[in-house]
Amino acid sequence: MKRDATTLPASRARLASVLRAAREVVSVDIASKTLGMERREAAKLLSRWQGQGWLRRIGHGLYVPVPLDLASSEQVVADPWVLVPTLFGQCYIGGWTAAHHWELTEQLFNETFVCTTRRVTRKQVTAQGTTFLLHHIPPKRLFGLKTLWRGAIKITISDPARTLIDMIAVPEVGGGIDHVVDCLSAYLRGKTADRELLIRYAEQFGNGAVFKRLGFLADTQLDDKKLAEECRARLTHGNARLDTSLRAAKLITAWHLWVPETWKAQTP
Known part of the structure; x- marks a missing residue:
């Protein structure tokens, strides 16, 4: 036949x-x-x-x-984001990667930042020529997310306000506190800025350091007194550090916040 x-x-x-x-x-x-x-x-x-x-x-x-x-190439996936749901399970693209996607920054980072509920045994994973940096989050923090479609693949990404809360909670997620300030400033200048949403997400996130950092930045760097007062009304006891990766030199008692040496001149 x-x-x-x-x-x-x-x-x-x-x-x-x-x-x-x-x-x-x-x-x-x-x-x-x-x-x-x-x-x-x-x-x-x-x-x-x-x-x-x-x-x-x-x-x-x-x-x-x-x-x-x-067939002879090392990289066969044109869009590495399509790998994220399969590789990392219940997760979303966040941090500096989401900040760039939402045009809060023009700075490009080599690694794609992913927040996942899976236990992170390796913070850095490379697949198809792309390096993914992983950050563990509890399932209760899966909020403030948007859906993107890349072909037939459903991708989850933090929305602009949630992206900022993540970066304020852990400045390392946003490439350091200086870059976080730039992103926050870009967001607040934009037409879609939603200060009430920032506050609501910060409350839902459940980390008092977020209000200390956000309020301090709004008050001393961005001249946003309304946002600063909303944060001040929600301050918790205890002191935090502006960026845990930087050495703290001065305590700003009004915000219960330790700031680095380089920030002394910027702080009234």
Whole structure:
């Protein structure tokens, strides 16, 4: 019997069905469910397809299809954000990466910042030529998020106000306190700035240091007295540091905040 020219060999047909089901990232679970086989058998099949050059492994049990014109290239995913949901589970793109996406900064960072509820054993993960920096968050802090679609892949990202709260809570997430101030200033100057939302997110975040830092910056750096007063009304006892990565030199008692030497001249 002569095979129709449009009919794929059985092995290629199975590969095609898995790729259609997976869209971007192929996992053992997807292959198992699509082909109706045990996970161990599916894992062996994916490994075999990798050896044949159809797939490239990006993590444990995770693969991406290799386009024919990129078969000899190390990077086969044009948009590395599509890897985030599969690699890091319940998570969102945040920090400086989200700040750049929302045009709060023009500064580019080499790493893509991801906040995940998964236990972080390695803070830095490289896949498909992209370095991801991971920050652990509890599930209760999965709020203030937006959905983006990259092709068929659903990506979650912190909205502008939530991005700022994350960066104020942990300035390292925003590339340091100086960069955080620039992003906060850009947000407050914008037409969509929502100070009430910032306050609401800060309350929901549940970290008193956020109000101390946000109020101090609004008061002494951004001349936003209304925002400063909202923060002052919510101050908690105890002292915090403006940026835990910098050595503190002076206590601003009005804000219960230790600031670095370089900030002395900026502080009234």
